[in-house]
Amino acid sequence: MISRSKALEALEAQSQELDLTEKPLSQWRLTMRRFRGRTSGMIGLGIVVFLILVAVFAPVIAPYDPNEVLIGKEEGIKPREKPCIHILGCPEDKPQHIMGTDGNVRDEFSRVIFGSRVSLTLGFFTVTIALLVGSFLGAVAGYVGGWLDNVIMRIMDVILGFPSLLLAIAIVAVLGPGLQNALIAIAIVTIPAYARVMRAQVLAIKETDYVSASIALGASARQILLRRVVPNALTPLVVLATLGVATAILEAAGLSFLGLGAQPPTPEWGSMLASERNNLFTSPHLVFFPGLAIMITVLGFNLMGDGLRDALDPTLNR
């Protein structure tokens, strides 16, 4: 019961204190109303919506194909060209490259735009896998209890016993480098967080009157779990999942930076940054822009998650 578990314990305790007698729908509405009142949460939501739009309309926004090598297609174009923006005084006769060109003479701006697709997809998928597996394990552990509970939660403790990025690195080492394996690795290391919160929720909800009523009415264990327990346990998991997208994107970028995640020529921010890091002193823009994109994306999900959490617990003094 050591390590990262402390932060989770706090979240568990907090979720146990939630008023679970309210109808789930009204709690959601209440939360949403409170969420709208928080500036930072709304800024986060704004960033996330913006990024989703960028990802969806990437082919429309990006002036070039992200993998198109421009050498020979544009006159006088060189690798690692400095940004050229016409309205900021770059001569009109030069082709416009808002973020310059990279080492393979591709348009950096287009690659950054398309990178949003990779990062968002990865973030959502990782969290979805971790959320599904984690909450299933947590629900089973909490509902069934006994030795099964013990076995599941001790395994979770062991996973939490590793520094998360290191375990992810070790898993990718076994599975082999690649975006898909990075996704699996990050999902595995984040499963315990969801399992613990779900378990705490289930333990709390199991004792409520409406569950007793369902049992008295002869509902099966599966019905009770899926119809009564899970819907009521979802709210804290949603917060965790939103913050989880931020962590997943950050860790995936870290893995890609180390060459264990996305492989070239995939326009992934972490690997774009890694492939140009040796040219930092001559073309800093090729490191600056992908990193900035990572930071803004992670910031968006962090702000949104914080806003959601505050909205769920208005007594918190944040």
Add this chain to the structure above:
Amino acid sequence: MLGFITRRTLLAIPVLIGIVIVVFLLLRAIPGDPCTAMLGERATEEACERFNEANGLNEPIYVQLGIYMKNVFTFNLGESIRFSRPVSQMLIERLPVTIELATSALILAVGIGVPLGILAARKHNTIVDSATMAGANVGVSMPVFWLGLMLAYLFAVVLNGTIFELPPSGRLSAGLTPEPFYEVWGWTIPESGFWSGFLEFLGNFVIFNAFITFNWEVFWDAIRHIILPAVALATIPLAIIARITRSSLLEVMNKDYIRTARAKGAREGRVTTKHALRNAMLPVITIIGLQLGALLGGAVLTETVFNLAGVGRALFDAITGRDYPVVQGLTVIIAVGYVLVNLVVDLSYGYLDPRIRVK
């Protein structure tokens, strides 16, 4: 208290065993047989047979696990394939780099994060508060490797030639060689064995070593080299610590005993430091312990960016070079260290808050 310590320590043992098992299984999960994984692709059948025999690989898997655990707990971590050197020797050389880096980062994170959090709480709902928390939000979202590279560019290129110029990589400037303290002091040390290894280990803490031997040139040079990596590594923990300090302090400030303290006429500064802060520090200490995991993970990235030969970098090189004994040994040591540090944090928590001991 003794009962509490025993209970917590005992609770850590299954986790430690679990970690060793997970690392063992991870290695077994690598496609292909362990012999080619350990000895490399070009290993002959004969060599494999000898290797299997020597490592008990012909035994059933649970016996192998037993042998492996015995090795780990007796610090027999095997030998690197690529460098044909014991993994423990690599630890002696590289662990001090990482510990020095992580400690510097932790000092920065706590030394700046806690006062910032207090400041934000004291100036609650003012521009100072909002600015600090906005900064903390950005800090939490910062990719360590990006920040590191940007800092290197700023301090080594943009500020080149000014007094703020800082070296962008390495541990010491070329030409500077630190002399280990045991040589300076003329100690005669045994050829091999635990003590020579331990002394060598201590001597590899460049900053500490230069400090105790009064070698100020090396000392300042090492400090100048560690500033940028430490700042990069400290950013995320710093932001988290500032946030937790603030929210924890704000929560405590609403308590009855704070009102009592104010009612009896204690000054605001005294109320904050003596009454509120002591109680508010508990969650902060927990978070500091948790951040160590992030520091160790971040160390891989930071050491890569700043070309530091620490364990993080060694682990990464071992993974890309398929040097599995090194991967196994370093992962086990790092994870075990992480669990032990958190055990200490847990114990200090019990010491600070007597209620925890009873639970």
